[in-house]
Amino acid sequence: xxLLNDEFYMRLALNAAAGAAGQTGINPMVxxxxxxxxxxxxxxxxxxxxxxxxxxxxxxxxxxxxxxxxAYVTLEPCSHHGRTPPCSDRLIREGVKRxxxxxxxxxxxxxxxxxxxxxxxxxxxxVGLLGEQSRKLNEAFNKYIVTGIPFxxxxxxxxxxxxxxxxxxxxxxxxxxxxxxxxxTLRHRHxxxxxxxxxxxxxxxxxxxxxxVPGLHPVRVVVDSMLRIPDHARVLNGEARTIxxxxxxxxxxxxxxxxxxxxxxxxxxxGPRVDLRxxxxxxGKREIGSVLVEGGGVLNGSLLKAGLVDKLMLFYxxxxxxxxxxxxxxxxxxxxxxxxLQLENVTIERYGGDxxxxxxxxxx
Ligand code: AOF
Ligand code: ZN
Numbered sequence: 001x002x003l004l005n006d007e008f009y010m011r012l013a014l015n016a017a018a019g020a021a022g023q024t025g026i027n028p029m030v031x032x033x034x035x036x037x038x039x040x041x042x043x044x045x046x047x048x049x050x051x052x053x054x055x056x057x058x059x060x061x062x063x064x065x066x067x068x069x070x071a072y073v074t075l076e077p078c079s080h081h082g083r084t085p086p087c088s089d090r091l092i093r094e095g096v097k098r099x100x101x102x103x104x105x106x107x108x109x110x111x112x113x114x115x116x117x118x119x120x121x122x123x124x125x126x127v128g129l130l131g132e133q134s135r136k137l138n139e140a141f142n143k144y145i146v147t148g149i150p151f152x153x154x155x156x157x158x159x160x161x162x163x164x165x166x167x168x169x170x171x172x173x174x175x176x177x178x179x180x181x182x183x184x185t186l187r188h189r190h191x192x193x194x195x196x197x198x199x200x201x202x203x204x205x206x207x208x209x210x211x212x213v214p215g216l217h218p219v220r221v222v223v224d225s226m227l228r229i230p231d232h233a234r235v236l237n238g239e240a241r242t243i244x245x246x247x248x249x250x251x252x253x254x255x256x257x258x259x260x261x262x263x264x265x266x267x268x269x270x271g272p273r274v275d276l277r278x279x280x281x282x283x284g285k286r287e288i289g290s291v292l293v294e295g296g297g298v299l300n301g302s303l304l305k306a307g308l309v310d311k312l313m314l315f316y317x318x319x320x321x322x323x324x325x326x327x328x329x330x331x332x333x334x335x336x337x338x339x340x341l342q343l344e345n346v347t348i349e350r351y352g353g354d355x356x357x358x359x360x361x362x363x364x
Pocket of ligand 2: 053054055077078079085086087088
């Protein structure tokens with residue numbers, strides 16, 4: 001039985017926040033619970049960028065009951081006039097007497113000023129309760145809001161010997177239905193999904209979100225140095241927005257053809273390969289704060305080699321294919337094992353008969 005205490009209310013606020021994963025765009029997920037004299041009087045979450053912040057929804061629900069209440073908020077209440085007025089001012093105006101905050105807002109426009117305002121108004125403020133959970137929930141926001149570069153997660157299905165297809169290129173399916181359902185959930189929760197043109201040529205994926213309930217489609221991004229993408233590729237089917245990243249070496253006629261097929265074409269660098277760092281900056285400028293990379297091995301390898309990957313989610317099926325089968329990570333590896341790319345904070349989850357290993361590349 002979970003005990004009724006500060007942690008209980010903060011967990012409720014975190015759950016409310018997490019429910020909106022994927023629908024807040026570049027904004028964080030935030031939840032708020034207002035409690036007055038032993039009773040929950042308001043509960044809210046930030047549901048959509050440009051619309052009410054979590055505190056506003058919860059305070060609207062609480063009405064007069066907010067006076068003298070405690071508010072549990074998963075992120076420092078904002079202090080700035082963004083698309084909506086500052087939440088800290090609203091908490092003060094409503095007469096809330098205690099505010100418990102899980103994590104600080106790293107947004108340079110806020111970064112402690114929200115708490116200062118609350119304290120200056122004489123509100124009892126506590127920070128840090130379930131802070132780690134709140135920061136984890138907003139790991140993409142936390143990077144993007146300070147760097148302008150999207151948070152990059154590589155997702156791939158692999159055999160236990162690290163292959164993404166057999167020696168003939170057969171890849172359907174490596175993992176089972178539960179893992180594939182998890183992947184569609186991940187698509188819903190990211191602003192963009194990225195693949196190399198090799199994957200488009202080999203599998204002609206649609207890259208939309210298909211679940212047992214409707215989900216949101218991420219922006220589809222194809223990395224294609226020479227614009228080899230066919231005009232009739234399914235990623236150009238108009239079901240979702242598509243961006244094709246290419247180089248100055250692509251032919252003007254191909255650029256026009258891909259634009260005519262409905263995609264935005266961005267030229268990133270004049271070398272033989274797309275400048276991936278510049279590409280991520282361009283995506284960031286277009287308000288893409290999180291990217292799910294779905295292969296293949298060449299794109300995965302290039303991103304890893306360039307140090308541009310924040311997180312890996314590796315879905316392993318208990319299968320071996322051996323032979324000259326393609327690896328999930330095509331890059332010139334180290335000579336000594338001590339030079340291997342090390343993952344940190346590794347966790348494992350089970351999906352049907354498969355496992356998802358999640359980890360974060362160690363710095364350096
Ligand atoms: C809060 N509560 O529920 C959220 C906050 O311009 P806007 O209105 O879209 O504001 C976005 C910024 O506000 C965002 O970058 C982050 O700093 C903060 N988000 N703050 O007090 C909320 N979603
Ligand atoms: Zn706010």
